[in-house]
Amino acid sequence: MKICFVTHKVKKGDGQGRVNYEVIQEAIALGHDIVIIASELSEDLKNHPQVAWKRVSVNGWPTELLRNQVFAIGSTLLLMRLRSRIDYTVINGFVTYARSDMNCMHFVHSAWLASRYHPFRERRSFASFYQYIYTRLNRSLELFAMKRSRTIVAVSDQVKQELVHHAGVGPERIAVIRNGVDLEEFYPRQIKRETLKLSEETVYAMFAGDIRSSRKNLDTVLKALVEVPNVHLLVVGWTEGSSYPHMASELGLKDRVHFLGYRKDMADLMSAADLFVYPSRYEPFALVLLEAMAAGLPVIASRNCGAVELMNDEAAIILDDPDDSQALTEAIRFCASNRLRLKQMGEQAAQIARSQSWKHMARHYSRLMEETASRKTMTAAES
Incomplete structure (x- = not known):
């Protein structure tokens, strides 16, 4: 044919x-x-x-x-x-x-x-x-x-x-x-954080996407992060033309939000992070969520992302309202409070992703x- x-x-x-x-x-x-x-x-x-x-x-x-x-x-x-x-x-x-x-x-x-x-x-x-x-x-x-x-x-x-x-x-x-998802690129692996200039003791959440677009909803993530002082955020995406670096500074998050720009080592960064946060306001699928899961990251996402259809409560926290910063704060706090829980959620996430x-x-x-x-x-x- x-x-x-x-x-x-x-x-x-x-x-x-x-x-x-x-x-x-x-x-x-x-x-x-x-x-x-x-x-x-x-x-x-x-x-x-x-x-x-x-x-x-x-x-x-x-x-x-x-x-x-x-x-x-x-x-x-x-x-x-x-x-x-x-x-x-x-x-x-x-x-x-x-x-x-x-x-x-x-x-x-x-x-x-x-x-x-x-x-x-x-x-x-x-x-x-x-x-x-x-x-x-x-x-x-x-x-x-x-x-x-x-x-x-x-x-x-x-x-x-x-x-x-x-x-x-x-x-x-x-x-x-x-x-x-590319299971040869995204899979759970051990990464020495020092090679990425990250601290071994710090809890890192990660966000990736077009941070020039309000649709991806980084603003609600930043607002939620204010209330969780023990968590840092890794942000991957072009910063040129984005208002979010300035917003992070205004919220007093300059030292805890790390804008990394566009990166080709996404799989390594995901393996170095502790959880993935992506409460997009509208996302037909969101491949990046599946990549995070394949890398062994527990996920916090909004119900407006099509990929959440693959997830369960053991691997992810799904928010009904992407703009509910308080619910997002509680979800991040819940994940960050227990390293063992994070590990178990990540293992379940990777297991789900392996079938995709x-x-x-x-x-x-x-x-x-x-x-x-x-x-x-x-x-x-x-x-």
Whole structure:
């Protein structure tokens, strides 16, 4: 079978891009020929004999809104030319105006627009107005793309419910396939903290994500940390353009909150930390939670993160309200008060994560592609 993947990125180090990479690797292993329409492609796939890369460049366009449209138009034109040579088409959300066989949804703009946490509901500014326009346009384009897709894949049950209730997609058209985790990179290991300039005696919580976005909710973490003076916080993420370093200083946390910037040694940092805190206001899945669990970290997360569907009370503390700083304070205090409890929770978290390998996820995608391709062939034969 010749399968075409249409997506912005196919590469490790990017959540959606990593999913694409693993599914393509599985398809190659099964003997399929692959066409990839993308702006970025992993080096090891560029010269693979089973892969043909059709690059759509979006360099030079000033906003993501424009870049997405340039990509969608470019991919549509390519698909028009290639359609007769392709048996099956896989896309991510709205990336083309053409029809597809499978649409993998990693973010639901319809649900984000309806969320009380959308920036435009929290404050009125030029930036939040742009976010409103961006989300509203993407909502319309996503709805258009899903109507032109045979099968929808949701990365969590949360996303499936959002697609049903906010996007009007029939549940019979939706399959849930959760993201995987790299178990060769993220696993429990002993790390000498001194090599990372960390103290052996200190309790370290960890937070990782886009700290320029209020959606990730670092502000509530900082407020909660004020009330737990024996805990330090490791923050991973670009600090340029972020207001949180200043907020940490204003709250008197300068000596206990360590902004580490972007890091490539996430697995080592997770192994050196004691717990992972991530009360995101809206997260369709949150791969970073699964990575933390695989590294053996107990997790404090909000119910608004799709990945919490995999967790239980022995591995994580799930908050109903991501903005409840008092509940978050109590959760951090509870975890930090007992090292043995932290160890036991981390062991349970790692055990859960071991069943969620990338290979496991990719096989689910392959089986679904084969099933839906067979139905497509039967339908074509009947007509």
